[in-house]
Amino acid sequence: MMNQYxxxxxxxxxxxxxxxxxxxxxxSGYLAENGGEIVHEDNWGLRKLAYPIQKKSxxxxxxxxxxxxxxxxxxxxxxxxxxxxxxxxxxxxxxxxAVEYNLKRRKLASNEPTRENKEx
Numbered sequence: 152m153m154n155q156y157x158x159x160x161x162x163x164x165x166x167x168x169x170x171x172x173x174x175x176x177x178x179s180g181y182l183a184e185n186g187g188e189i190v191h192e193d194n195w196g197l198r199k200l201a202y203p204i205q206k207k208s209x210x211x212x213x214x215x216x217x218x219x220x221x222x223x224x225x226x227x228x229x230x231x232x233x234x235x236x237x238x239x240x241x242x243x244x245x246x247x248x249a250v251e252y253n254l255k256r257r258k259l260a261s262n263e264p265t266r267e268n269k270e271x
Contacts, residue, residue: 153218155190155250160231160240161210164197171211174236179215181230187219191257204238216245216253 162174175194182189195212204210224242231240245253 152220153188154221155216155218155245156224156242157214157216157245157249157253158227158240158242159212159214161200161204161212161238163205163236163238164207164209164211166211166236170236174234175213177234178227178230181227182215182217182219182223185219185223185226187217187223187227189215189217191216191253207238210238 158178160178162171166174175192179189179192191214193214195214197209198212199209200207221244228240228242231237
């Protein structure tokens with residue numbers, strides 16, 4: 152059975168923009184190659200960490216929402232642990248309410264007019 156998951160990972164800030172994108176592409180590709188169906192991706196950019204990790208105070212955050220069988224999660228997390236560019240990761244299974252919430256949130260974000268348009 153296909154469940155829906157959301158994984159957020161933090162890429163070390165010492166990478167260039169290009170290296171960071173390459174790292175994200177690696178994990179998106181890994182999911183797709185192993186039977187995962189990517190629903191949504193969101194690059195949150197460089198953010199301050201709540202506490203230092205490996206003596207770093209910032210990191211590139213990236214979220215991937217995807218559908219897959221549960222057996223893929225362990226393999227994905229092993230890949231995260233093996234990659235020294237990933238300083239933290241968290242994968243959660245979404246229940247039907249979280250899936251609906253994410254859909255509504257994305258729909259609102261895409262339909263919401265920018266501030267400049269509202270003032271006209």
